Amino acid sequence: MKVPPEYHGREQSFLKHRFLTEYLRSWAHKLGSRARSGPQRLWYVDVFAGPWSSADAELRDTSIYIGLQALEEAAQTWRDTEGVNIKPGAIFVEKDRRAFARLQDFLRQRQGIVETHPFMGEFGHHVDGIQRLIGSDPAFVFVDPTGFKGAQMQFIAPLMKRRHRDVLVNVMFNHVNRWKDDPRQFLREQMRAFFGLEDSDLPVGLEEPELLRLYRRQLKLTCDIEWAADIGVPHPTIDRTWFRLVVGGKHPKVLEVFRDAERKVMGIEAAVVREEARVRSAAQPSLFSAEETAGAQEQRYTRQRDEDLDRVRTMLRERLGDGELTWQQIWPVLLEDLHLTLRELSRACFSAYKAGELLVSPTPGPKRRTLLEADLISLAVRDP
Ligand SMILES: C[S@@+](CC[C@H](N)C(=O)[O-])C[C@H]1O[C@@H](n2cnc3c(N)ncnc32)[C@H](O)[C@@H]1O
Structure with a gap:
């Protein structure tokens, strides 16, 4: 495996995108089976869409591209193998004007079968509009903020009320960890909103496992979902968690798909990706290929x-x-x-x-x- 150059220096995003690709492919493929009994709409809902830090003119290094691609592949496979009709749809929300303009240009120029709906502005302002569009259709919601601001759990909850809804939240652990115990009032409020805590403050001094356990518990309670699990995405060159990806859904199958994707990306690919990054950052060619040294890596x-x-x-x-x-x-x-x-x-x-x-x-x-x-x-x- 080679990490594409557009991800050099942000290999953690490559792992996040690899994970998103694997999970979304399986999700779209599984949910697509519902189209056997008639045309089926499937939605990808990317509520912190970007593009952000993209170094590729075609936006291949973004969740926008990955989401569209996964839905299209699933629709194509079902059509070719069983002649069933999946109607893919995608919703994107982006707050930054410049990024939104780039998103719009990309969607206008893109050919494909996915019906796309870009929303300009804050995620929280568009929750009702998104819910009106997706109605009771199956939807995969991706929540990938730059920190924790604007990703209130109460915004996610209305989108998760119906059946066949999965959510993947990127908990920016490195960022949350830095500010979680800061006593300033505005940060206390942002933390409470992010963790969906209504009547209590976020307890001080929580370590990574307890913090994530709390996030999962709150996601289940607030969003009325039965199952939630998480994985850590490490920094490419130092032994520290950068993101934690949390999945939530109504059906236990969510967990099976999540753990299979974890095994493939974190269990097999991550060691190679991190070794490549380490070699690049040391600016010295290694005597061994990344694949060879990955086995010896922690x-x-x-x-x-x-x-x-x-x-x-x-x-x-x-x-x-x-x-x-x-x-x-x-x-x-x-x-x-x-x-x-x-x-x-x-x-x-x-x-x-x-x-x-x-x-x-x-x-x-x-x-x-x-x-x-x-x-x-x-x-x-x-x-x-
Ligand atoms: C981490 S980036 C998204 C990366 C993208 N999901 C990917 O994987 O390629 C977060 C994006 O959300 C946008 N953003 C920040 N706050 C927002 C909000 N409240 N609502 C919607 N978008 C927001 C930022 O401008 C940025 O483009």
């Missing part, structure tokens, strides 16, 4: 994944207590917290069954390696 994802595999059995015990649950009741709760794919989680739980720690009903056949949605699971030995 790998955040692998470390986290190994720790999480170790946590599976304890979490299962806590979840099962003294009762029994179906696999489909168990896995989403675990996958919200664990940086594993559903397949890895299922295999780890199946190993616990093979080791005699779990009971599974009906008893799996000899060739099975994973659990099935309707399997009933309980602890073989209960805690005294």
Whole structure:
């Protein structure tokens, strides 16, 4: 893999865009299946659209391009394979006049099947207009502010009320972390609004995991969504989180798609991207290619994944207590917290069954390696 030159110096944006591409492709493809029973409108809603820091004349290094492309690909695939009719639509909101003019020019010149609606101004001022356009159609909402201002949770909430709504929020962790404990009144208010806290202030001194746990909990409560998970996007050359991408949705499938995309981008591609960036910043050609040295690099994802595999059995015990649950009741709760794919989680739980720690009903056949949605699971030995 080679990082395109337009992303040099901002490789974290490349990872964000790779993640957006993977997630959005799967989302559009899955939701597209609804078009089997008649034409289906699918929306991409980019409420902090830019273009921003784009170094490509075609805007290929922007979420605008990526969103349009993902919808078009999904529509094309469904049309070619099953002859079904997806009608893609995209909404963009941009506050900056110059950026908005560039966005408009780009949309005017672009050929394609996506119906596009650019809105000039602040996201918060356009929530009703967006909701009127998307009605009850499936929509993917991307919230990617430059900091935390203007990305109030109460603006996201109305767009998430209907079924088939997913949201991806880029929590600018580096920025939030810098200002989260600042006592100035206007910053306290901005923090409360960003975290959707109505009656209480953001507690002081929260570390990264607690901050993100709070954001996810609030997103679920405020936006009436059932599932939320997050991943960290590191700075390209130093060992520090830059963004945290938080996904929220109504269906547990959201988590499966999210963790698969995490594995691909953060688990495989990120080490190579970061090594390339490190080599460039050291301004010395390495003796080894980025691919070769990536294996030897500190790998955040692998470390986290190994720790999480170790946590599976304890979490299962806590979840099962003294009762029994179906696999489909168990896995989403675990996958919200664990940086594993559903397949890895299922295999780890199946190993616990093979080791005699779990009971599974009906008893799996000899060739099975994973659990099935309707399997009933309980602890073989209960805690005294
Ligand atoms: C981080 S950039 C977006 C990058 C873009 N999503 C991408 O990945 O290519 C944030 C953009 O939001 C715009 N912006 C800032 N505050 C806004 C607000 N309240 N409503 C809408 N747009 C806003 C900025 O002008 C900037 O272009």
